[in-house]
Amino acid sequence: MIPPVVDVSRLLAGESSNRHPEGSAIDTACREIGFFLITGHGINPAASRAIDRAARELFHAPETVRRTAACLHPAEPRGYRGPGSIATASSVGLDTPKDLVEIYTIGRVDDAETLRTLSSLPFGARFYLRNIWPDLDGFRHVWESYYREMSDLAQRLLAVLATMLGQNPRYFAAAHRHHASTLVANYYPPVVDRAENPAATRRGEHTDFGTITILTTDGVTGLEVKTRSGQWLPVPSVEDALVVNVGDLLEMWTGGEYISSYHRVVIEDPTTERVSLPFFHNPRSDAMVEPIGDSGAHAPAVCAGEWILRKIDAINAL
DSSP states (O other): OOOOEEEOHHHHTTOOGGGSHHHHHHHHHHHHTSEEEEESOOOOHHHHHHHHHHHHHHHTSOHHHHHTTBOSBTTBOOEEEOTTSOOGGGGGTOOOOOOSOEEEEEOOOOOHHHHHHHTTSTTGGGTSOOOOOOSOTTHHHHHHHHHHHHHHHHHHHHHHHHHHTTSOTTTTTGGGTTOOOEEEEEEEOOOSOGGGOTTOEEEEEEOOOSSEEEEEEOSOOOEEEEOTTSOEEEOOOOTTOEEEEEOHHHHHHTTTSSOOOOEEEEOSOTTOOEEEEEEEEOOOTTOEEOOSTTTTTTSOOEEHHHHHHHHHHHHHTO
16 A cells, blocks of 8 residues: 555544545555645645755754754664664664764753653653754744644644544643653765665665654655555655655554554665655654543553653663
């Protein structure tokens, strides 16, 4: 199954997901491949282009500028990290070369006092961190604005998914109050030496850790998803569409009915650069994830923060 492209405008407007083929298409995609693309999502294309430009400005900036936003420690993933700093496939127990990617990450855009309060939650000290901003004019405003827009969209998409699962639209709301989501820019530079990664990937295969991921892309292809049969399929690039995929915790919530699929970024044209901006929508750090109703009835509850940190630490090989 190729990830479908779905116009979600009616669903996000509050019309019943079960009344429209769009809802059925999303539900089927979540069950069969774990990926779908959305149009009619309400995110202004100009905002997406603005954050893409801001990300490129950082990644193309002199080292002295990038250093102003340098991540202080891998255990506290905020700010800029250079090439070779992570191996994403390690999160699923695979031994691969380091990823050919540079990364910039922000978390919640609350005031300092709110972050201090949230950090007192179980596992909160690793999630509710202050952001590290580069010395670039206008950069912070663009990123904070986009984080808020993606946060709102993610919450509304969860309401749609809850309805498709036969639940009240607010089923996931409590666990995502004070969510621990991050907005990330991935910069895949041109690959000068293919011998750097004999697997011919820019990012190793993995699943995402949280509830859902919403991905903004620059149109450069290379993202692939693994089907249930083990076949790798390209995720299509559609202008102004966002890519949405199921994360590990949503798979647990649904007792495996929705699947968190393996995906990777391959090197299609080594001369091109690629920028993608995933919004990883994660529950509150102390939220407990239990299967809905009778789905996966014998599966134990999992603490969201503990699960995600285990994966992060594997990637960074702490």
